[in-house]
Amino acid sequence: MPFDFKKHDDELLFVPLGGTNEIGMNLNLYRYQGKWLMVDLGIGFADDFLPGIEVVVPKLDGFLPHKKDLLGLVLTHAHEDHLGAVPYLWPELGCPVYATPFTANLLRVKMAEEGLKGRAKIIEVRAGEDYPLGPFTLEMIPITHSIPEMHAVAIRTEAGTVMHTGDWKLDANPLIGPTSDEKTLARYGDEGVLAMVCDSTNVFVEGESGSESDVRTSLMQIIKECSERVVVTTFASNVARLESVIYAALGAGRSVALAGKSLWRVVAAAQEAGYLKDVPPFLNDSEGMKLPRNRVAFICTGCQGESRAALSKIAQAEHPAIRLTPGDTVIFSSRTIPGNETKIGRMHNKLVELGLEVINDHSGFTHVSGHPARMELERMYQLVRPEIAVPVHGERRHIHEHAKLATQLQVKETVTPHNGAVVRLAAGRAEIIGKVTSGYLAVDGTSLMDTESPVLRTRRKIRDDGFLSVSLVLDKKQRLMAPPKFSAPGCLDPEDDRDIFAALREEIEAIIEKGGKPERLEESIRNLLRRALRDELGKKPVLDVHLHRV
Ligand SMILES: [Zn+2]
Numbered sequence: 001m002p003f004d005f006k007k008h009d010d011e012l013l014f015v016p017l018g019g020t021n022e023i024g025m026n027l028n029l030y031r032y033q034g035k036w037l038m039v040d041l042g043i044g045f046a047d048d049f050l051p052g053i054e055v056v057v058p059k060l061d062g063f064l065p066h067k068k069d070l071l072g073l074v075l076t077h078a079h080e081d082h083l084g085a086v087p088y089l090w091p092e093l094g095c096p097v098y099a100t101p102f103t104a105n106l107l108r109v110k111m112a113e114e115g116l117k118g119r120a121k122i123i124e125v126r127a128g129e130d131y132p133l134g135p136f137t138l139e140m141i142p143i144t145h146s147i148p149e150m151h152a153v154a155i156r157t158e159a160g161t162v163m164h165t166g167d168w169k170l171d172a173n174p175l176i177g178p179t180s181d182e183k184t185l186a187r188y189g190d191e192g193v194l195a196m197v198c199d200s201t202n203v204f205v206e207g208e209s210g211s212e213s214d215v216r217t218s219l220m221q222i223i224k225e226c227s228e229r230v231v232v233t234t235f236a237s238n239v240a241r242l243e244s245v246i247y248a249a250l251g252a253g254r255s256v257a258l259a260g261k262s263l264w265r266v267v268a269a270a271q272e273a274g275y276l277k278d279v280p281p282f283l284n285d286s287e288g289m290k291l292p293r294n295r296v297a298f299i300c301t302g303c304q305g306e307s308r309a310a311l312s313k314i315a316q317a318e319h320p321a322i323r324l325t326p327g328d329t330v331i332f333s334s335r336t337i338p339g340n341e342t343k344i345g346r347m348h349n350k351l352v353e354l355g356l357e358v359i360n361d362h363s364g365f366t367h368v369s370g371h372p373a374r375m376e377l378e379r380m381y382q383l384v385r386p387e388i389a390v391p392v393h394g395e396r397r398h399i400h401e402h403a404k405l406a407t408q409l410q411v412k413e414t415v416t417p418h419n420g421a422v423v424r425l426a427a428g429r430a431e432i433i434g435k436v437t438s439g440y441l442a443v444d445g446t447s448l449m450d451t452e453s454p455v456l457r458t459r460r461k462i463r464d465d466g467f468l469s470v471s472l473v474l475d476k477k478q479r480l481m482a483p484p485k486f487s488a489p490g491c492l493d494p495e496d497d498r499d500i501f502a503a504l505r506e507e508i509e510a511i512i513e514k515g516g517k518p519e520r521l522e523e524s525i526r527n528l529l530r531r532a533l534r535d536e537l538g539k540k541p542v543l544d545v546h547l548h549r550v
């Protein structure tokens with residue numbers, strides 16, 4: 001039975017469909033008086049479980065029956081795990097999108113790339129103003145993170161106020177944009193906040209996350225000490241970090257060249273929103289290569305080892321313009337996102353193989369996180385003082401630990417939802433009261449596919465065990481008209497495994513000669529192949545038996 005939302009019209013409900021079983025793919029829904037508000041709509045990255053898939057987006061099935069009551073989508077910031085799914089899923093929703101100018105600029109570019117130019121109504125919002133949307137009134141509150149224009153969203157309703165923090169940290173010197181608006185957060189705390197839905201990413205990190213300005217000082221020093229070419233890779237959307245690298249390069253007498261599409265895209269969006277204005281024009285990669293080695297710094301995409309990004313191509317000496325030589329330095333101004341260790345390690349090895357110096361966040365001070373460590377979380381709870389804590393943006397272990405911390409900080413109630421939980425936000429009665437469908441859709445080339453679909457299950461099996469098909473042509477009397485024909489990509493080699501094919505052929509011929517019920521024939525051959533390949537190879541390939549009767 002689907003959850004009966006109508007029975008709960010007078011209650012404020014929170015329904016996360018992504019981001020509470022993982023770090024990534026954020027999708028949060030609020031419901032009150034029959035109306036819905038969506039906060040963020042992001043992508044997640046696929047793991048080995050989904051062969052051929054890089055990106056997943058949240059499954060909307062649990063929400064789609066209610067989409068006519070969706071008043072809008074609010075984006076807290078422009079990170080992919082918060083807006084990356086909009087181009088894929090907005091056509092299903094068709095609602096207006098609320099975002100600040102920088103986020104809106106990036107979204108417009110992404111929508112245009114997906115052939116949706118001008119389709120969505122994107123409404124630019126600013127801090128310090130009220131945006132009434134049916135039973136909800138929104139206020140965007142500036143808060144620091146690792147991208148410009150991050151905003152927490154205060155959601156006021158007659159049933160109480162929710163502070164939806166999004167991703168944040170408390171950086172006293174963020175370099176770009178204002179510091180976190182602690183005054184407004186505290187004002188909400190004074191007025192009374194019913195629930196805080198808050199970032200759990202770094203709940204296991206003691207102390208504070210550190211400031212962007214400290215990274216800048218360190219990068220200035222590191223780049224000054226480099227003698228030949230410098231290549232810096234970082235998260236493209238961290239505009240303050242880009243500015244730090246630019247200043248560090250200029251300070252060391254180097255011009256800056258960019259390599260990677262997403263960097264150019266972010267730089268354009270940033271300049272349009274008024275950032276990175278007072279820097280000389282950027283060179284492209286081949287212009288950068290024409291400069292003396294000690295007069296250039298490249299900023300590259302690919303800090304997570306992405307196979308198609310610039311740094312990975314440089315490491316494999318396959319980049320169309322950039323060739324590095326011994327004595328050049330590669331700086332990772334980033335951290336390894338869990339799950340990417342192998343890819344990044346492999347790339348690091350290749351860079352060392354080329355004779356390059358590599359500096360990362362282990363061997364130098366090149367990065368600070370954009371998420372709150374425990375002391376910052378404590379400060380946030382002191383400011384906002386919610387009645388209910390709802391940790392999100394975390395795997396189960398992060399969410400569980402965050403709830404423990406909130407309890408230690410005197411928050412009366414905590415709720416730890418999974419994706420798909422229906423959470424009642426009511427003082428003294430906060431709890432999970434139901435469940436809706438949630439899950440993942442794989443972005444497979446140009447289409448979306450359920451990650452539980454038979455196609456992906458079969459693809460996984462083929463990847464692990466290979467595939468074997470056999471075609472048989474039989475006449476009316478059930479006699480073979482030609483020898484069985486095999487094809488076994490990823491399983492057997494047509495030349496090297498000739499003996500195995502010959503043996504299989506003989507056994508199949510024997511089964512057919514023996515006769516028996518025609519309708520059982522396919523099954524008998526399948527059983528034979530299954531047994532023979534298990535004995536011969538110790539594998540269970542995907543089998544396909546074609547019987548043609550003429
Ligand atoms: Zn973020």
Ligand SMILES: [Zn+2]
Pocket residue numbers: 024026079081082167393
């Ligand atoms: Zn995030």
